[in-house]
Amino acid sequence: MKRSGFLLAVACLLGLSHAALAQKQGGTLRVTHRDNPPSASILEEATISTDMPFMAVFNNLVVFDPASPVNRLDKVVPDLATSWAWTDDDRTLTFKLHHGVKWHDGQPFTSADVKCTWDMLTGKVQGKLRKNPRKTWWFNIKDVVTDGDDTVIFHLYDPQPSIMAMFAGGFSPVYPCHVPANEMRTHPIGTGPFKFESFKQNESIRLVRNPDYWKPGKPYLDAIEYTIIPNRSTMVLAMAAGKFDLSFTSDLTPELTKSLMEQVPTMQCVLQPTNTQGNLLVNRERPPFDNEQIRKAMVLSIDRKAFSDILSQGVFQVGGANMPPPEGFWGWSKEYMETVAGYGADVEKSREQGRAIMKALGYGPDNMLQLKVTTRNIPDYRDAAVILIDHLKSIYIQAELEPLDSSVWYARLARKDFSVAMNVQGTGIDDPDVQFFENFLCGSERNYTSYCNADLEKLFHKQSQMKDIDARRKLVWDIDKKLQEDGARPVVFHAEAGTCWWPRVHGINIAKNSIYNHWRFEDVWLDR
Amino acid sequence: MIQYTLRRLGLMAVTLFGVSVAIFVLLRIVPGNIADILFDSAGMIDPAEKQQIVKDLGLDLPLVTQYAHWIGGLLHGDLGYSYVSEKPVLDEILPRIPITARLAGLALLFAICTGVPFGVISAVRQNSWLDYLLRVVSLAALSMPSFWLGLLVLMAFVNWLGLLPIYDKAPATTGAAILMYCVPAATVGLRSSALIMRLTRSSMLEVLRQDYVRTARSKGLSEAAVTFTHALRNAMLPVITVIGIETAFLFGGLIVTETVFNIPGVARFLVEAIRWRDYPMVQNLVMFIAIVVVSVNLIVDLAYMLVDPRIRLRT
Numbered sequence: 001m002k003r004s005g006f007l008l009a010v011a012c013l014l015g016l017s018h019a020a021l022a023q024k025q026g027g028t029l030r031v032t033h034r035d036n037p038p039s040a041s042i043l044e045e046a047t048i049s050t051d052m053p054f055m056a057v058f059n060n061l062v063v064f065d066p067a068s069p070v071n072r073l074d075k076v077v078p079d080l081a082t083s084w085a086w087t088d089d090d091r092t093l094t095f096k097l098h099h100g101v102k103w104h105d106g107q108p109f110t111s112a113d114v115k116c117t118w119d120m121l122t123g124k125v126q127g128k129l130r131k132n133p134r135k136t137w138w139f140n141i142k143d144v145v146t147d148g149d150d151t152v153i154f155h156l157y158d159p160q161p162s163i164m165a166m167f168a169g170g171f172s173p174v175y176p177c178h179v180p181a182n183e184m185r186t187h188p189i190g191t192g193p194f195k196f197e198s199f200k201q202n203e204s205i206r207l208v209r210n211p212d213y214w215k216p217g218k219p220y221l222d223a224i225e226y227t228i229i230p231n232r233s234t235m236v237l238a239m240a241a242g243k244f245d246l247s248f249t250s251d252l253t254p255e256l257t258k259s260l261m262e263q264v265p266t267m268q269c270v271l272q273p274t275n276t277q278g279n280l281l282v283n284r285e286r287p288p289f290d291n292e293q294i295r296k297a298m299v300l301s302i303d304r305k306a307f308s309d310i311l312s313q314g315v316f317q318v319g320g321a322n323m324p325p326p327e328g329f330w331g332w333s334k335e336y337m338e339t340v341a342g343y344g345a346d347v348e349k350s351r352e353q354g355r356a357i358m359k360a361l362g363y364g365p366d367n368m369l370q371l372k373v374t375t376r377n378i379p380d381y382r383d384a385a386v387i388l389i390d391h392l393k394s395i396y397i398q399a400e401l402e403p404l405d406s407s408v409w410y411a412r413l414a415r416k417d418f419s420v421a422m423n424v425q426g427t428g429i430d431d432p433d434v435q436f437f438e439n440f441l442c443g444s445e446r447n448y449t450s451y452c453n454a455d456l457e458k459l460f461h462k463q464s465q466m467k468d469i470d471a472r473r474k475l476v477w478d479i480d481k482k483l484q485e486d487g488a489r490p491v492v493f494h495a496e497a498g499t500c501w502w503p504r505v506h507g508i509n510i511a512k513n514s515i516y517n518h519w520r521f522e523d524v525w526l527d528r
Numbered sequence: 529m530i531q532y533t534l535r536r537l538g539l540m541a542v543t544l545f546g547v548s549v550a551i552f553v554l555l556r557i558v559p560g561n562i563a564d565i566l567f568d569s570a571g572m573i574d575p576a577e578k579q580q581i582v583k584d585l586g587l588d589l590p591l592v593t594q595y596a597h598w599i600g601g602l603l604h605g606d607l608g609y610s611y612v613s614e615k616p617v618l619d620e621i622l623p624r625i626p627i628t629a630r631l632a633g634l635a636l637l638f639a640i641c642t643g644v645p646f647g648v649i650s651a652v653r654q655n656s657w658l659d660y661l662l663r664v665v666s667l668a669a670l671s672m673p674s675f676w677l678g679l680l681v682l683m684a685f686v687n688w689l690g691l692l693p694i695y696d697k698a699p700a701t702t703g704a705a706i707l708m709y710c711v712p713a714a715t716v717g718l719r720s721s722a723l724i725m726r727l728t729r730s731s732m733l734e735v736l737r738q739d740y741v742r743t744a745r746s747k748g749l750s751e752a753a754v755t756f757t758h759a760l761r762n763a764m765l766p767v768i769t770v771i772g773i774e775t776a777f778l779f780g781g782l783i784v785t786e787t788v789f790n791i792p793g794v795a796r797f798l799v800e801a802i803r804w805r806d807y808p809m810v811q812n813l814v815m816f817i818a819i820v821v822v823s824v825n826l827i828v829d830l831a832y833m834l835v836d837p838r839i840r841l842r843t
């Protein structure tokens with residue numbers, strides 16, 4: 001027994017040392033990029049186009065464990081912070097910081113940089129950021145104070161355990177205080193494993209190894225090169241031809257992922273939720289949609305499975321506001337979903353109820369309600385809107401498609417200048433706080449439908465303060481159910497897409513419930 | 529000749545002024561501006577922040593003032609700053625011009641080198657199997673959309689040769705550059721080649737029936753001398769016009785080829801700049817293309833005089 005235990009230990013050690021030795025230093029990782037990022041400043045953008053290529057330039061205070069396949073609160077590990085501690089009232093969070101970390105320009109990293117970053121994000125310092133898309137994430141931060149160079153303290157208005165998830169997200173890097181915000185948009189400076197080298201508009205992004213990285217021995221790669229290939233067909237061919245090592249995250253539709261795997265059987269591919277959902281926006285301030293009954297009938301007309309089948313051959317998932325399981329942690333279970341109005345398996349029965357409502361309101365086959373379905377004029381939005389128009393016909397609504405140029409789309413949403421719209425939106429983190437406060441809080445900038453329910457809002461805050469994860473999840477399900485049944489922003493589908501890489505790339509670990517994290521590449525190496 | 533050239537240069541200046549006003553006004557008529565687009569990517573709208581961007585970029589100034597700023601800067605060689613990259617427009621445009629110029633140049637070379645000889649052959653061998661073959665091929669080339677042809681070519685390369693002739697990094701040597709541009713140039717040049725071939729053929733057929741060609745033959749000149757020295761020179765006038773038009777097209781209209789072969793040239797950049805309502809970038813790129821087009825037209829007109837002495841004498 002002793003002998004076998006010894007052998008096992010030796011075998012494990014050999015295995016571990018082999019794994020450690022196997023990591024090869026050097027090489028340039030070639031990655032495709034789907035489009036031209038609006039800027040290099042992660043804090044100012046809300047798109048994966050900026051987050052993925054520039055995440056490796058930075059560090060966070062904490063990160064989701066890069067080795068874990070899920071991004072969850074219990075998987076948060078230190079990054080620039082060595083440790084953190086909450087006070088007993090859960091309103092003060094203290095981070096101890098790594099000593100001796102330097103920015104890429106040689107300046108020392110201190111607690112002042114952390115304070116400066118969150119003062120910008122909470123809006124306490126005006127004019128530094130041109131845009132601040134995630135201001136709502138930090139609504140609960142009262143102030144940030146430093147205690148020497150290596151300690152930073154966050155004072156919160158209320159307890160909020162899930163704020164750690166927001167600190168750990170790829171969208172929350174620490175910025176240097178001494179670098180102007182406009183320079184961060186064109187030439188970012190970070191503490192991360194890779195230094196920014198160049199960003200050629202519509203052409204490429206190149207990062208090079210930071211030889212002074214504060215994590216000894218890392219990173220393994222010499223450089224990372226992103227080539228911007230907007231044409232998906234060209235990108236797939238380029239991947240198949242081996243010109244690139246890794247595809248841009250979730251850039252491949254389920255069908256393309258399948259096709260690429262058939263073309264190159266050794267290709268490693270992962271299909272995962274893209275943290276984006278299609279949802280129906282109904283302007284409840286504009287007649288006749290101020291009538292709750294019409295909104296309810298519209299919800300009952302939706303056949304979510306049909307959306308999934310048509311748009312993705314059944315790959316897209318059905319759920320509420322939160323990402324559905326198994327990937328999502330906060331989404332409804334299948335059994336619970338059956339109890340939500342409009343989510344039952346019998347779509348025809350739901351539509352019959354919808355038709356009865358519409359008939360009671362005076363509509364029918366000879367007197368259909370005429371409306372426009374507004375949407376953004378790009379395929380992801382437009383295709384879903386066309387299906388929606390078809391479904392609305394089943395409850396006596398004759399809709400016309402109104403596709404809008406991207407430049408007009410958000411402006412119209414902000415002005416509430418629409419009656420019914422088909423929207424596709426992303427969420428940075430699989431966490432109810434992000435979802436609820438960003439999209440459903442009374443008066444939130446992103447609350448496009450102006451849904452406002454004071455009682456529910458109290459529950460938003462209640463769930464946010466809960467430490468017991470199971471109890472919180474139960475409450476989150478109930479909140480989500482109420483949101484869907486109220487037609488606050490009926491969710492139609494949760495999208496999925498693929499990421500592929502050649503077997504020569506090692507150390508890629510994709511989080512199954514987020515496309516926005518795990519792109520620091522400090523553990524990635526090439527075996528060419 | 530000098531007077532004619534000066535008159536054409538004057539017309540060029542007027543045309544460019546008209547283009548500058550048109551592009552300036554058209555861009556402002558299109559709904560949405562850069563502030564809208566910047567917020568599109570973020571999905572968040574704070575009217576105060578947005579207004580600040582509009583003010584910072586000078587978009588709240590009267591249109592006449594904005595136009596004067598642009599043209600004033602342009603005349604002094606200052607093209608302004610890109611709204612998106614926040615870099616000088618000149619720094620963004622300059623590296624892309626040689627890329628498009630190389631692609632367009634090679635495409636044009638391919639089109640002329642194949643289109644003119646095949647056109648002549650097709651005319652000289654009228655109604656032979658070779659003529660029929662060339663006419664069918666040219667018709668097919670004219671009918672094929674370039675994005676489809678481009679993708680077919682890429683697929684063929686991947687499947688049969690296991691490589692992909694797309695632009696992924698700047699080629700280090702001239703040889704590497706020629707190799708990289710050859711496939712996209714041939715793909716885009718095929719349409720121009722077909723057009724030139726068909727035009728050369730019909731023009732040659734018309735000229736070959738002229739009395740002076742019969743006279744040349746009756747003098748006992750060789751068929752090659754009749755075809756190339758007497759007929760082709762006269763048949764080239766409409767062909768030169770088309771070559772001029774194709775040159776202008778190739779400088780500004782390569783968007784599909786640049787997208788399929790992932791070439792970071794002027795056309796792809798222009799479309800992206802329009803999408804972002806990056807006014808300084810779009811205005812200056814369009815002006816650049818307009819300058820190329822009017823310059824090519826001038827060169828074509830001057831070439832007429834060289835080819836046809838009658839035009840020279842009339843002017």
